[in-house]
Amino acid sequence: MAWRGALAEFLIRKLEHFTSLSNDDKHALDQASRQRTRRIRSRDDIVHEGDLPQGVNLILDGWACRYKTLEDGRRQIIAYLLPGDLCDQNVSVLREMDHSIGTVTAVTLAEIPTETMRQLTSGHARLSQALCWESLVAAAIQREWTVNIGQRTAFERLGHLLCELYVRLRAVGLTQGNTCELPLTQAEIADTIGLSVVHVNRTLQELRSVGLISLRGRELTIHRLEALQRAVQFNPNYLHLGREGRHLDSNEA
């Protein structure tokens, strides 16, 4: 059976970078994704800080983000949730959410009940490992963001973010050649890498003028990925995609 078109398609593709799943595993994942799906419109909230944590959300389509707002309005985007990403495999252990999750684009998500998750992991050793891997990778990404914001220059920070998003999208088959969608406004990028909008704009101009990227409409093209990686010290090892995350064929354009 081809898993193109399965609701859990992107998640399955992602997990297969770590291990190959049996048809049974994939079927179970897909079933779990069908129990309850929800459509949320663009720039809307999925979960609020202070909420009681619910079961697991799987992003089926669209972009979301975790974010936190300070009292005076400053906002930090803490993570991007792309198709195939699971939010919070175990949060229900906590008493309340310490941050919010909002959409960037319109999003379709599957709400997988805690009980279904339990069944998935107890009955499928391989799958259970793969899900564990997925949450370790999410943690590794969060660590890398700390490094990115803490140590890198504006140019490197922005380039690094673009590399990461591109490679993550490629890992789930959402790139065409060296192009992918980038539905973020410059204000959102600014809140992601801790810069002002104006400086994001300047830095974007710089990345363009040295010929490393194009960004028009909501479409990003990375002209020379290798060069960009070098220029911004992007080492994809933290994504744990095997074989360094490079040379993974994307779906052809």
Add this chain to the structure above:
Amino acid sequence: MAWRGALAEFLIRKLEHFTSLSNDDKHALDQASRQRTRRIRSRDDIVHEGDLPQGVNLILDGWACRYKTLEDGRRQIIAYLLPGDLCDQNVSVLREMDHSIGTVTAVTLAEIPTETMRQLTSGHARLSQALCWESLVAAAIQREWTVNIGQRTAFERLGHLLCELYVRLRAVGLTQGNTCELPLTQAEIADTIGLSVVHVNRTLQELRSVGLISLRGRELTIHRLEALQRAVQFNPNYLHLGREGRHLDSNEA
């Protein structure tokens, strides 16, 4: 039985902020900590980026940190590991470490084999939940660091870090009144919050001059915790210590 003096003392204390453990749970934890302990001297590496991940490490005593180094020598400290902290409950799923772990002070740690961990979690539902909570809190801390470095001013960043370390130490009984150890050099603080050493020094002077803290030798005193929290927008909810992480009695001085 009193668990003062148990090797896993600090871990037990920490977990009990989340749930109360049975004597059986505590005994199992303590036994697991006794299997293999190791002593590492100050400013030495425990784990190197690129290493094959091993079983779980539990910090029994002393301070360690996760860090990452860029090619040109810039370094970011990604997390502090304090007594009672577990490193990497499931890393063995990954093929290689994407960052290093080094000591700040001399450290005693327990290496808990993967198999022992499995037994711990499968035989003790309560404990298993508590360990899950501990890893969710670690992730929440990492997210908060992203916010801290991304959005806050130097003054807030540093104050926030000090609040966090103080509250975490208090949660395991390692404070005396409003004082705790802070065995970090200013260079290490700088690499933690993404500032230069000089600016850390300036900012420290500022925190002192407004009477919020004292820091001499390796001893930190927070004179007015509430005031400091307000001044730097430190909201301890992300530590999920129940009751907001305040009013937890520390061991008396």
Add this chain to the structure above:
DNA sequence: ATAGTTTCGTAACATAAGTTAATTTCGCCC
């Protein structure tokens, strides 16, 4: 104690990034 080595403290100066504000371009809706 003494010498050597970190760490801390400060000053003078340099610069990356923030702010404000005005203009242009883009995407969308009637």
Add this chain to the structure above:
DNA sequence: GGGCGAAATTAACTTATGTTACGAAACTAT
């Protein structure tokens, strides 16, 4: 297809933070 609001762009100016450098203090080891 014109008008409206959001997003992007640019310029001029400000500021927080970085850099370099040097001396003082605090540890460490003999």
